[in-house]
Amino acid sequence: MIQIKNLTVELASATKEIYILRDISLSLSKGEILGIAGESGSGKTVLSKTLMGLIQYPLQKTAGKIVIKDNTHSQLSELKQYRGQFFSMIFQNPTASLNPVFSIGQQLTETLKAHNPNLDKNSAIAEALKLLKEVEIDHPEDRMNSYPHHLSGGMNQRIMIALALATNPEVIIADEPTTALDVTIQAQVIDLLLKLNKEKDISIIFISHDLSLLESVCNNIIILYAGEIMEKIHSQNLKTEKIKHPYTFALKSCIPGINDSKDFLYSIPGTIKLNTEDDNNSCIFSDRCRYATQICKQVKPALNSHCNYRCHHPL
Numbered sequence: 001m002i003q004i005k006n007l008t009v010e011l012a013s014a015t016k017e018i019y020i021l022r023d024i025s026l027s028l029s030k031g032e033i034l035g036i037a038g039e040s041g042s043g044k045t046v047l048s049k050t051l052m053g054l055i056q057y058p059l060q061k062t063a064g065k066i067v068i069k070d071n072t073h074s075q076l077s078e079l080k081q082y083r084g085q086f087f088s089m090i091f092q093n094p095t096a097s098l099n100p101v102f103s104i105g106q107q108l109t110e111t112l113k114a115h116n117p118n119l120d121k122n123s124a125i126a127e128a129l130k131l132l133k134e135v136e137i138d139h140p141e142d143r144m145n146s147y148p149h150h151l152s153g154g155m156n157q158r159i160m161i162a163l164a165l166a167t168n169p170e171v172i173i174a175d176e177p178t179t180a181l182d183v184t185i186q187a188q189v190i191d192l193l194l195k196l197n198k199e200k201d202i203s204i205i206f207i208s209h210d211l212s213l214l215e216s217v218c219n220n221i222i223i224l225y226a227g228e229i230m231e232k233i234h235s236q237n238l239k240t241e242k243i244k245h246p247y248t249f250a251l252k253s254c255i256p257g258i259n260d261s262k263d264f265l266y267s268i269p270g271t272i273k274l275n276t277e278d279d280n281n282s283c284i285f286s287d288r289c290r291y292a293t294q295i296c297k298q299v300k301p302a303l304n305s306h307c308n309y310r311c312h313h314p315l
């Protein structure tokens with residue numbers, strides 16, 4: 001349904017080439033849940049915004065194509081037509097994403113009317129109530145008159161999902177949708193997204209730094225590092241013995257086990273670096289990788305249709 005081909009996004013204002021996304025290729029099928037994982041600053045949000053045509057100066061697409069339902073787009077401005085119609089997006093902080101001065105009912109009915117201008121007021125209210133029931137909001141009639149600050153973070157995230165559904169999208173991009181919620185509410189929101197995926201066959205791009213969450217929710221997972229895909233992996237292969245890329249392995253090792261003592265908590269040494277023209281001929285992870293050899297600093301490992309990991313010395 002979606003294909004991203006060799007997408008590169010650079011920082012236009014820089015004196016040298018700085019890559020925020022570099023040579024990204026991936027695809028999303030109908031009904032698939034695709035995870036995008038990576039440390040903070042790896043480019044997860046820029047990738048999702050680029051897909052919706054939402055990046056602005058100083059970010060600039062310098063290469064690549066986006067194919068949506070067999071239509072190829074080289075210009076990001078062409079992607080506007082899909083926003084709301086084909087894609088909807090939900091964000092990390094639902095309470096900040098909702099408009100504080102309009103009631104939940106107003107926000108839902110306005111979104112429904114924007115999508116379908118022929119909808120009369122009563123039908124819009126009926127549709128809004130239906131959406132609130134779909135996202136399992138209790139007492140939906142009462143909630144129509146509530147404002148975002150009256151509701152908990154978990155309820156507001158359900159409202160965000162209802163708003164995302166108002167336009168009948170085929171793909172929902174969820175950027176850290178549960179990071180701001182506590183664990184029990186997190187599980188409810190995830191269950192809701194899974195239900196929508198199953199019942200409505202909505203594809204989901206699920207962005208998170210939480211690899212264990214993605215492992216339990218997604219079909220396939222893209223591991224991003226400094227704007228490059230390190231590995232594309234089926235979630236069932238995210239087992240220690242099946243991981244090929246040292247970065248994926250390191251990320252997986254950072255997930256604390258319930259019995260881990262604090263002395264054994266693992267963290268990846270060093271910090272994520274900027275991806276620049278100086279890295280044209282090296283593995284971008286080489287300064288942090290314990291398996292790095294000379295070739296890793298001389299030849300950028302390839303990722304292509306034959307090889308789902310970018311590494312000279314796969315595990």
Ligand SMILES: Nc1ncnc2c1ncn2[C@@H]1O[C@H](COP(=O)(O)OP(=O)(O)OP(=O)(O)O)[C@@H](O)[C@H]1O
Pocket residue numbers: 011020038039040041042043044045046047057058059209
């Ligand atoms: N508008 C912008 N102008 C300049 N640099 C930007 C802009 N937006 C993002 N960046 C840079 O692009 C890189 C990727 O940012 P992005 O927000 O996509 O990371 P992320 O993986 O979503 O991180 P997080 O997990 O913290 O949300 C970062 O280095 C960030 O500083």
Ligand code: SF4
Pocket residue numbers: 245246247283284285286287289290291292293296301310311312313314
């Ligand atoms: S290419 Fe080399 S430096 Fe990069 S991840 Fe593989 S072993 Fe490590």
Ligand SMILES: [Mg+2]
Pocket residue numbers: 044045046175
């Ligand atoms: Mg982000």
